[in-house]
Each structure stands twice: as structure tokens, then as C-alpha cells.
Amino acid sequence: MSAKSEQFETALNPSWCPGCGDWAIYRALKTVFTELDLRQENIAIAYGIGCSGNLASYLNVYGFHGLHGRPLPVAAGMKMANHRLTVLAAGGDGDGYGEGIAHFIHQMRANQDITYIVFDNQVYGLTKGQVSPRGQKGYRSSTTPDGVIEEPINPIALALANNATFVARTFAIDFLHNISVLKRAIRHKGFSLVNIIQPCQTFNHLNTQHYWRQRVYRLDDNPQHRTDDKMYAMEKAFEGPDPKYPIGIFYQEQRKSYEDELPQLSKKPLVQQKPEGRSVRRLFSSLQ
Amino acid sequence: MSMTKGRKQRKNKKLLLNWQIGGEAGFGITVAGQMFSRMCARAGYFTFDYSEYPSLIRGGHNTYQVAVGIAPVRAAYAAVDFLICLDQETWRKQQETLAYSAAVVYDSQYVKIPASVARRKKLTLYPAPLEDIARRYENPIMRNVVALGMAVQLLGLDFALLRSVVKTAFGDKGESVVDLNMQVAQAGAAVVGARRFRRFPAAKAKKRALMVIDGNTALSYGAIRGGVQFYAGYPMTPSSSILSTMAKNARHYGIVVKHAEDEISVINMGIGAGFAGARSMVATSGGGFALMSESLGLAGMTEVGVVMVDVQRPGPATGLPTWTGQGDLRFVLHTAQDDVPRIVLAPGDPEECFFLAAEALNLAEEYQTPVILLSDKLLAASASSVLPFDERRVKIRRGKLMKQSRLRAGAEFARYTDTADGISPRTIPGMRHGMFVANSDEHNVHGLVDETAAMRTLQHAKRLRKLATYAKTIPEQRCYGPRDAAVTFVGWGSTKGAMLEALEQMNRGRVKANFLHITHIHPFPIQSVARQLKHAKRIVGIEGNATGQLAGLLRERTGIAVNAMFLKHDGRPFYPSEILEFFQRYVSKK
Numbered sequence: 001m002s003a004k005s006e007q008f009e010t011a012l013n014p015s016w017c018p019g020c021g022d023w024a025i026y027r028a029l030k031t032v033f034t035e036l037d038l039r040q041e042n043i044a045i046a047y048g049i050g051c052s053g054n055l056a057s058y059l060n061v062y063g064f065h066g067l068h069g070r071p072l073p074v075a076a077g078m079k080m081a082n083h084r085l086t087v088l089a090a091g092g093d094g095d096g097y098g099e100g101i102a103h104f105i106h107q108m109r110a111n112q113d114i115t116y117i118v119f120d121n122q123v124y125g126l127t128k129g130q131v132s133p134r135g136q137k138g139y140r141s142s143t144t145p146d147g148v149i150e151e152p153i154n155p156i157a158l159a160l161a162n163n164a165t166f167v168a169r170t171f172a173i174d175f176l177h178n179i180s181v182l183k184r185a186i187r188h189k190g191f192s193l194v195n196i197i198q199p200c201q202t203f204n205h206l207n208t209q210h211y212w213r214q215r216v217y218r219l220d221d222n223p224q225h226r227t228d229d230k231m232y233a234m235e236k237a238f239e240g241p242d243p244k245y246p247i248g249i250f251y252q253e254q255r256k257s258y259e260d261e262l263p264q265l266s267k268k269p270l271v272q273q274k275p276e277g278r279s280v281r282r283l284f285s286s287l288q
Numbered sequence: 289m290s291m292t293k294g295r296k297q298r299k300n301k302k303l304l305l306n307w308q309i310g311g312e313a314g315f316g317i318t319v320a321g322q323m324f325s326r327m328c329a330r331a332g333y334f335t336f337d338y339s340e341y342p343s344l345i346r347g348g349h350n351t352y353q354v355a356v357g358i359a360p361v362r363a364a365y366a367a368v369d370f371l372i373c374l375d376q377e378t379w380r381k382q383q384e385t386l387a388y389s390a391a392v393v394y395d396s397q398y399v400k401i402p403a404s405v406a407r408r409k410k411l412t413l414y415p416a417p418l419e420d421i422a423r424r425y426e427n428p429i430m431r432n433v434v435a436l437g438m439a440v441q442l443l444g445l446d447f448a449l450l451r452s453v454v455k456t457a458f459g460d461k462g463e464s465v466v467d468l469n470m471q472v473a474q475a476g477a478a479v480v481g482a483r484r485f486r487r488f489p490a491a492k493a494k495k496r497a498l499m500v501i502d503g504n505t506a507l508s509y510g511a512i513r514g515g516v517q518f519y520a521g522y523p524m525t526p527s528s529s530i531l532s533t534m535a536k537n538a539r540h541y542g543i544v545v546k547h548a549e550d551e552i553s554v555i556n557m558g559i560g561a562g563f564a565g566a567r568s569m570v571a572t573s574g575g576g577f578a579l580m581s582e583s584l585g586l587a588g589m590t591e592v593g594v595v596m597v598d599v600q601r602p603g604p605a606t607g608l609p610t611w612t613g614q615g616d617l618r619f620v621l622h623t624a625q626d627d628v629p630r631i632v633l634a635p636g637d638p639e640e641c642f643f644l645a646a647e648a649l650n651l652a653e654e655y656q657t658p659v660i661l662l663s664d665k666l667l668a669a670s671a672s673s674v675l676p677f678d679e680r681r682v683k684i685r686r687g688k689l690m691k692q693s694r695l696r697a698g699a700e701f702a703r704y705t706d707t708a709d710g711i712s713p714r715t716i717p718g719m720r721h722g723m724f725v726a727n728s729d730e731h732n733v734h735g736l737v738d739e740t741a742a743m744r745t746l747q748h749a750k751r752l753r754k755l756a757t758y759a760k761t762i763p764e765q766r767c768y769g770p771r772d773a774a775v776t777f778v779g780w781g782s783t784k785g786a787m788l789e790a791l792e793q794m795n796r797g798r799v800k801a802n803f804l805h806i807t808h809i810h811p812f813p814i815q816s817v818a819r820q821l822k823h824a825k826r827i828v829g830i831e832g833n834a835t836g837q838l839a840g841l842l843r844e845r846t847g848i849a850v851n852a853m854f855l856k857h858d859g860r861p862f863y864p865s866e867i868l869e870f871f872q873r874y875v876s877k878k
Contacts, residue, residue, distance in 0.1 A: 067728055073558070
């Protein structure tokens with residue numbers, strides 16, 4: 001780690017289990033911020049609740065460690081208030097696809113220039129390993145001792161169907177690939193989803209690092225891979241995890257961001273506009 | 289003119305007419321009512337509008353009432369003395385509210401009024417084939433305009449004034465639409481001919497100076513003047529018009545207005561915007577507020593100021609969506625887990641809505657905590673005529689917002705540093721050397737997770753101390769009426785209007801009454817209220833809920849127990865006449 005990336009560290013030592021994928025994501029983010037030459041004070045991250053959310057205490061940027069399932073609307077509010085900030089939302093798959101699923105769906109429709117990072121380990125880690133909406137059918141956990149009946153949620157397909165303009169999946173352990181995708185996600189002007197497969201060493205003994213290493217492959221290893229074809233991307237979204245599970249950028253398009261379509265923000269961010277000096281006399285006149 | 293259902297009372301000298309139009313939803317009841325109200329206000333008379341409607345888009349039974357006076361009218365009156373019935377249901381439901389010698393304009397094709405009732409109440413009837421007349425102009429929906437024309441003629445009002453309000457209502461649709469409306473109104477006037485029901489004396493207020501404004505509009509304008517920058521909402525009766533008013537004015541005033549997918553998103557967006565440095569407000573009703581509970585705690589814990597408006601309606605659950613009530617007091621005081629510091633304000637009329645909305649935004653930023661504004665359907669949706677508020681009285685205060693120049697490299701900014709008054713200086717994203725984490729977990733002075741006993745004690749006490757600081761600034765609560773009163777009513781919110789009207793009547797008699805109106809609910813203004821009630825002889829709690837929530841709070845905070853309670857929880861407003869009746873019964877008991 002270079003001295004430059006150290007600026008993104010707080011004084012607190014992360015408390016994640018040894019071997020947790022969160023360590024790799026943490027390192028990746030520090031590298032990404034450094035390589036993108038971002039200033040700490042211009043980064044604002046909204047975190048959910050879970051092991052992933054604890055990242056809030058380790059990254060030295062403006063952070064908001066909010067409620068379980070709710071980083072997305074907080075990030076949305078931050079971005080509308082100051083669209084010059086680099087805004088991220090970060091949370092787990094239980095947080096984002098369980099508790100927070102409504103915000104996930106509606107946020108994508110808006111295309112705010114926010115990067116949403118989902119730490120996908122198919123369980124609720126911090127509460128000790130219950131199956132999450134990403135758990136495969138039959139997964140046994142303390143709340144589903146006979147195997148979960150539901151099929152897993154497919155966030156990539158949901159994102160594609162719902163007008164997201166940047167849709168990606170990565171694997172925390174493919175460190176360099178993850179950095180490359182995260183950089184592109186943050187640079188993308190519009191809503192970016194990066195669903196990071198991140199093995200939970202302690203509670204998920206099925207979908208281990210080894211399990212995923214056998215299955216993941218990079219989409220852009222194929223020279224024919226394209227990111228401008230939604231139907232092709234949708235086919236890829238339904239691929240795997242057996243026998244192979246694609247990682248990389250499924251789809252990307254340029255569309256005006258939500259903030260670009262707010263004339264109120266065309267000259268200055270909201271927080272740089274003065275709240276003083278507004279007269280409502282003309283409004284009173286309209287009621288006379 | 290009598291004030292109660294058919295019984296003769298002392299004449300109310302200021303009230304000229306209590307006018308009402310009723311019909312099916314979709315019959316243009318509201319439009320007609322608003323036009324009549326605005327006409328009277330432009331003529332210089334004072335008006336108070338009150339509307340009732342079920343939770344339907346078509347059908348059902350809607351009424352719009354306008355009380356017209358030569359001095360400010362602050363409440364709806366029960367007894368109607370000019371009724372327009374566009375359907376039979378209006379006659380069926382409203383006949384009991386008719387005063388003696390009232391006038392009834394009605395659609396002769398659809399409404400049958402028994403002669404015996406007309407005789408008993410000495411009614412003057414004005415039947416006309418309203419729908420048929422409107423059909424002549426190919427618009428049966430304009431039956432309401434025919435009736436309006438009849439009303440204007442019967443009351444000797446100025447048709448030029450009617451044209452001016454029609455123009456305001458429909459002017460954007462073109463002059464031909466205005467002309468058509470006037471033709472239809474004149475057709476109604478022609479039916480009346482030379483007959484007159486009542487003539488109004490000369491208006492005391494200057495013509496055209498009065499504006500007709502309801503509580504939601506006043507609250508919205510107060511927020512705009514008070515510098516709201518981010519507003520998020522989700523439609524919920526009776527708060528929805530705040531969202532649409534804000535949306536309508538967003539571009540002009542540079543406000544970002546977001547209609548979000550649910551109330552949880554609404555409040556979290558408001559908090560995110562507030563964290564990033566925007567003055568932030570959200571509004572809803574009880575059910576939406578319930579969804580915001582956990583997030584209210586989040587705002588309190590992360591010390592982000594947001595204004596949260598609850599425009600009450602009766603519950604529980606879906607309750608009575610289009611009716612009024614005051615049942616959420618205890619709810620907003622206590623909701624969210626553990627002790628979350630909050631400020632609760634309750635305006636009682638449109639003017640207080642305006643100024644308290646602006647003040648709420650200031651308090652939210654100064655005390656870095658949620659500020660709750662309680663309103664209700666009666667206040668929100670009842671328009672009354674009033675002189676424009678003096679916006680110069682509104683000043684913007686932003687509290688301990690750090691300046692970039694004071695932030696130094698090296699030292700980590702301690703966002704949650706302990707202070708004597710409990711308020712820590714805050715930075716906003718973008719400020720160099722100002723980074724911190726706003727944490728819903730218990731945290732240290734930098735916002736990083738900290739579960740030690742010492743830090744928990746420090747932070748929790750600090751947050752709560754902010755309220756003690758604020759409590760010292762709470763203004764004196766107002767008591768209306770003579771100091772030396774036999775009965776002191778204590779109430780809050782929209783009850784103010786009916787109480788002030790009733791006080792005018794009560795205090796003409798020998799036995800006097802006064803009214804303590806509490807606008808600053810939490811922290812409770814203990815000293816002010818104790819002072820005001822020190823010499824009270826008998827105290828009556830008056831409020832629109834079943835359990836006397838304010839009376840309970842009063843006792844909890846000051847030890848003062850009310851002697852009696854006058855409670856109403858049927859979804860309808862307090863009427864001055866029923867307060868008067870209660871008072872007369874109460875003082876005749878020893």
C-alpha cells in the first residue's frame with residue numbers, strides 16, 4: 001500500500017474475520033480512490049448494516065453508517081444535495097436485496113450518479129450466518145434447517161430489466177479485476193451496480209473461495225464480449241453459478257444522470273445555493 | 289342568525305352567512321366553494337372554509353362550507369343558513385344542520401324537500417333545474433356554476449367579482465372558458481331574478497388585500513421562505529398538497545423536490561441531504577410517520593437535523609383518511625427505540641404554520657436533531673382569509689456549521705465532541721480536514737463505532753442535553769381571554785380556531801373563560817405553563833382524541849391535573865356551538 005492510499009485509512013483496525021472477502025474489497029477501494037486521484041473530502045459513502053457496513057469505521061472519507069437496508073436513499077439524498085461529491089453506497093446482499101430491495105429497484109430507475117457496491121456472500125454474516133436472499137435453493141442455515149425453499153434473487157437480471165446504466169459482477173479474490181471494474185463503475189456517469197462475490201469464511205461453508213474459484217470466469221476473456229447489448233447481457237445474467245459464473249461488466253450505457261435533469265442544479269450544487277433571501281410575496285399575491 | 293342546530297342563541301354579530309354547497313364527488317363542489325370563498329375575500333369579507341369528503345374519487349357525498357364575516361372567522365360553524373343541494377343525499381345529510389330561516393338552493397329534478405320540514409324551519413326554497421340549465425350549455429358538470437350564479441344574485445354580490453375569481457381559477461384555459469362560466473352563472477341569476485335572500489353590510493377589510501390560505505399551503509410557503517432546500521414526500525392524505533405545492537415551486541426557488549417510492553426512502557433521503565448540508569424537510573400523515581420511526585432515531589443518533597411534518601388524521605391504521613383528529617401526540621413524542629432527542633411543535637392556524645415551519649428548519653440545523661411539526665386535516669385543508677404574513681420576520685439560522693477556514697490539517701475533526709450545551713460543531717462533505725462518520729451505531733467523537741461504557745454515557749447524555757439547552761429558549765405560551773376566568777381551557781393545534789370563536793361568545797356573559805394554547809409541545813414549556821395555570825380556577829382539557837393526550841402530558845410534566853376533559857374523536861372538528869354548550873353545562877355544575 002502506498003502512502004497515498006494510507007490517507008484513506010482511519011485509526012481503527014478492521015475487525016473482520018481472517019480470510020473474509022471484506023479485507024480484499026477494503027484494499028481495493030483504497031487503491032481505486034488513489035488511482036482515480038480522488039480527494040478524501042469529496043467522497044461520501046452511505047453504508048448499510050452488516051459486516052460490510054463496518055467498513056464505515058475504517059475508511060477515512062465522509063461516511064454515513066445508517067440503518068439496515070437503507071444506504072441507497074441516504075446516498076440519493078447526499079447526491080441531490082451535492083452532486084459534485086463522489087457518492088457510493090455499500091452494503092451486504094441481505095441488507096440490499098432483502099430489507100432494502102424497494103430502494104434498489106427505484107434507485108436504478110432514477111440513474112443518479114452513484115456507485116452501489118454489494119458485498120455478496122449469500123448469508124447474513126453479522127447475525128451469524130442465516131441464509132440471505134442470495135442463498136441457493138436448499139441452503140441450510142439456522143433459520144432454514146431443512147434447506148431454504150426460495151430460489152435466489154438475481155440482482156444482475158433485475159438491474160438490466162430496470163434501466164440500470166452500469167451493471168457488473170466481480171469476485172473479491174480476483175483483486176485486480178475488481179479494482180479495474182470498480183474504477184470504471186465510479187467513473188461511470190449514472191447508477192453503477194457492482195455486485196461483489198465475497199466468500200464468508202466463517203459461516204458459508206458451501207460457497208467458499210474454492211467454490212467460486214472453480215466457477216468464475218472473466219467476461220472480457222472472450223474478445224466477442226460486448227457491453228452494449230442488453231439482451232445478450234440478460235442471457236449472461238442467467239448463466240451459472242453452475243458450471244460457470246461470469247464476472248465483469250455485463251452492460252453499460254450513457255444516459256443523462258438524474259442530477260443532470262434537475263434545472264435547479266444546473267449552475268451550482270444545492271448546498272452552495274443560499275437558503276436566505278427568498279421572497280414569498282408573489283405567492284401570497286396569487287392567493288389574493 | 290342562530291349558531292346551533294335550530295335553537296335560538298344570542299346573535300353572532302360578526303358572522304354574515306354560513307354557506308354550504310353539497311353534492312357527489314365529481315360535481316365540482318370544491319371548485320365552487322373555493323370560488324365563493326375567494327369572491328368574498330376579494331370583496332373584503334373574512335372567510336373560513338371547511339370541506340368534508342369521503343375517501344373516494346367519484347360518488348360519495350362532498351360538502352364545502354364557507355363562513356363569511358365582517359371580522360376574522362377562525363372556525364367552521366355547525367349551523368348552515370345558505371345551502372346548495374346538488375343531489376338528494378346532500379339534503380338528507382345536511383337538513384339537520386340547517387338553521388331557522390335558512391335558504392336552500394337545489395336541483396329541482398333530483399332533490400325533493402318535504403313541505404313540512406320547510407315550514408317547520410321557516411326555510412326559503414329556491415328550486416331550479418340546475419343540471420338542465422347546464423346542459424343547455426352542453427356541460428352538465430357546470431350545474432355547480434348555475435348554483436353559484438344563483439347564490440351571487442340572491443346575496444346581491446358583484447358579478448364582476450365572480451368573473452375575477454373565475455378568471456383566476458380557469459384563466460389559463462382561455463377567455464372563452466371564462467365567458468362560458470359567466471354565461472352559465474348568469475343563467476342561474478336569471479332564475480332568481482329580483483329576489484334577494486340577504487344583503488351584506490359594507491366590508492371592513494380593504495378590498496383585495498386578504499389572501500385565502502390553508503394550513504398546508506402556509507406551511508409550505510413558510511418552509512420556502514425559511515430556506516428549505518431539499519423536500520421529499522410520498523402522497524398521503526391530508527399531507528399530499530405540501531408535496532405538490534413544493535413541486536410546483538421547486539424550480540423557481542431552487543429546491544430539489546423528490547417524490548420517493550415509500551416513506552422510508554423519503555426520510556432517509558431527507559437525512560442524507562441534511563448530512564450533506566441541505567436544509568431538509570419531509571411531510572406525511574400518521575401511517576407514513578410510523579414508517580419513518582426507525583429513521584427518526586437515525587437522525588437523532590447521527591445528529592442530522594430534519595423537519596418531519598405529521599398532518600394528522602384519525603387512525604388507527606388506515607383510519608379515516610379524509611377526516612380530522614389529534615391522536616398522534618403521544619406517538620410522535622415517543623416513537624423510535626430508546627431516548628431520541630426531538631423537538632415537537634404544533635401550529636394552530638395558517639399563520640403559525642407559516643412561521644413555525646420556518647422556525648422548525650432553523651431549530652433542526654441548530655440542534656442537529658429531528659423537529660416534528662404536528663398539523664391535522666382541519667388545519668391543513670381549511671382555507672381562511674387573512675392579511676399576507678410579514679415574511680421579514682423570518683430569519684435563517686444555521687447553527688454551528690463550521691467554516692472551512694477554521695479546519696486544520698493534521699487534527700482529526702471531532703464531529704461529536706462533548707460540549708456544554710450538547711451541540712457539536714459540524715462539517716459537511718466537501719470540507720477539507722472535516723471528515724467524520726455519521727454512525728447509527730454508538731460512536732466516539734469522530735463517529736467511529738465505540739461501545740465502551742464511558743463513550744456511550746458521554747454521547748447519549750450529550751444528545752439529550754441539547755434539549756435542555758433548547759428548552760431555555762421556548763417562548764411564552766399564549767393564553768387568550770381575560771386573566772380572571774372561571775374556566776381555563778387547555779388545548780393545542782387546530783382547536784385554537786373553535787376556541788377563539790367560542791370565547792367571543794362565552795365572554796359576552798357573566799362567567800368568563802380563557803384558553804391556554806400550547807404550540808411548543810416538547811420539550812414541554814413547564815415554567816410558562818405552570819405560571820399561566822397558577823391562578824386557574826377550573827381547568828378543562830380540550831382536544832381531538834379519545835384519551836386526553838395533552839392533558840396527560842400536562843400532568844406528567846407539571847403535576848397539574850385538569851378538572852375535566854372535553855374530548856372529540858369522531859373525525860369532525862370542534863364546533864364553537866358545542867364548546868359553548870359544554871361550557872354552559874360545566875359552569876352550571878358546582
